Amino acid sequence: MDAYFKTLNKELKNYQRAIPCLLVDLDILDENITEAISNFRRDASLRIVVKSLPSVQLIEYILQQTNSNKLMIFHQPFLTDLASLLDNKADVLLGKPMPIKTADYFYKNLPQQHNEFNSFTQIQWLVDTEKRVEEYINLAKQLNQKLRLNIEIDVGLHRGGFASLENLRKGLLLIENNQEFVEFSGFMGYDPHVVKLPWVIRSEKKAMQLANQFYEKCKNLLQKEFSVLWNERLTFNGAGSPTLNLHKKQNSPINDIAIGSCFVKPAAFDIPSLKNYKPATFIATPVLKTFLNSTLPGLEALKSIFTKKSAFIYGGFWKANYYYPKGIKQNNLFGASTNQTMISIPKNETLKVDDFIFLRPHQSEFVFLQFGEILPIRKGKIQQPWQLLNNS
Numbered sequence: 001m002d003a004y005f006k007t008l009n010k011e012l013k014n015y016q017r018a019i020p021c022l023l024v025d026l027d028i029l030d031e032n033i034t035e036a037i038s039n040f041r042r043d044a045s046l047r048i049v050v051k052s053l054p055s056v057q058l059i060e061y062i063l064q065q066t067n068s069n070k071l072m073i074f075h076q077p078f079l080t081d082l083a084s085l086l087d088n089k090a091d092v093l094l095g096k097p098m099p100i101k102t103a104d105y106f107y108k109n110l111p112q113q114h115n116e117f118n119s120f121t122q123i124q125w126l127v128d129t130e131k132r133v134e135e136y137i138n139l140a141k142q143l144n145q146k147l148r149l150n151i152e153i154d155v156g157l158h159r160g161g162f163a164s165l166e167n168l169r170k171g172l173l174l175i176e177n178n179q180e181f182v183e184f185s186g187f188m189g190y191d192p193h194v195v196k197l198p199w200v201i202r203s204e205k206k207a208m209q210l211a212n213q214f215y216e217k218c219k220n221l222l223q224k225e226f227s228v229l230w231n232e233r234l235t236f237n238g239a240g241s242p243t244l245n246l247h248k249k250q251n252s253p254i255n256d257i258a259i260g261s262c263f264v265k266p267a268a269f270d271i272p273s274l275k276n277y278k279p280a281t282f283i284a285t286p287v288l289k290t291f292l293n294s295t296l297p298g299l300e301a302l303k304s305i306f307t308k309k310s311a312f313i314y315g316g317f318w319k320a321n322y323y324y325p326k327g328i329k330q331n332n333l334f335g336a337s338t339n340q341t342m343i344s345i346p347k348n349e350t351l352k353v354d355d356f357i358f359l360r361p362h363q364s365e366f367v368f369l370q371f372g373e374i375l376p377i378r379k380g381k382i383q384q385p386w387q388l389l390n391n392s
Helices: 002-013 026-038 056-066 076-083 100-108 130-143 165-176 204-225 241-247 300-306
Strands: 021-025 045-049 070-073 091-094 123-127 147-152 182-190 235-239 256-259 281-291 310-314 320-324 340-344 356-361 373-378
Touching (some): 002 281, 026 373, 045 056, 056 076, 076 100, 130 147, 130 165, 165 182, 165 204, 182 204, 204 241
Parallel strands (some): 045 256, 091 123, 123 147, 147 182
Antiparallel strands (some): 281 356, 320 356
16 A cells, blocks of 8 residues: 555656546556456446446446446436437436426537437436326427336335336336337336345345345236337346345346446445455545644644644545545544645654645545546556536
């Protein structure tokens, strides 16, 4: 660890400017991609979760390395941004139901396109209720364009979606009766609860079994009662980084697996099911000031008691854990700041002004967007910066 971060520190100190920056190590990213591919069934396709990797170049890199053309998008500005960049092979599935006003806005404000991406035939809009199905049918009528609808089913997370076969039957019937306006494209059942439930409530094995059983019941209902909607191209999406390994078996009901965070592994994904993945992303920020005995406001006479060595860093109030040098931490008496944060330094640490300290983001989807760009690292060297997706 020391050699790795000392190399990065030297590289950053020689870079064109010193501000808080987001790093993605491409060598570690490659290792994580290899690990993910090794856990994929041959009969399932990989779908990249855009919110966890919100950079065009980062997305393109992983799509190329995984030989995938599928994306899951959770944010209309990202969808709009990517619509002008994707080709005619891309397959987009919305990861959450979009308010109908937002879907309408998307179509009425499409960017000028010079590519072959078709925003009607290549997007699957997620619907979670009968009302939402009706809204998208009406939108299709208004647009005079057929829309593709993927139905969210509740496989145990209880965050929404069709939770009973009775209600699902009603949703499918609406689609069947309006096939001139909408096309059924599949199911989506997200299952992170499987690895997060305390074992005293339900075991991982049992939670997975129940999730798969309901998913299979939904597929059986579709085949038996709505065979007109069935075809071999349907998307049966599920999983996510935490449960990727649990869908390795051929009897999993899904054929489309969405993952994102495991590629960069932020701190919130330090869980047993992802133990073989390595942290690939860090925040680096420079030290602005150092003190041997800092004076805290109102406690000047006690400065030698409250802190021995400290520093102020550029920024600091991120959703992230202090990571390197080992033992540094926020000074809680001074408190966090988005401007300058005071950190306490171990006695044996020789941190100097203009040195960089490193943090691990808790998650990638929110934290990445707080930076103007990504600095890719290859063999300890900064590469050409990657831009983040438009968030507005």
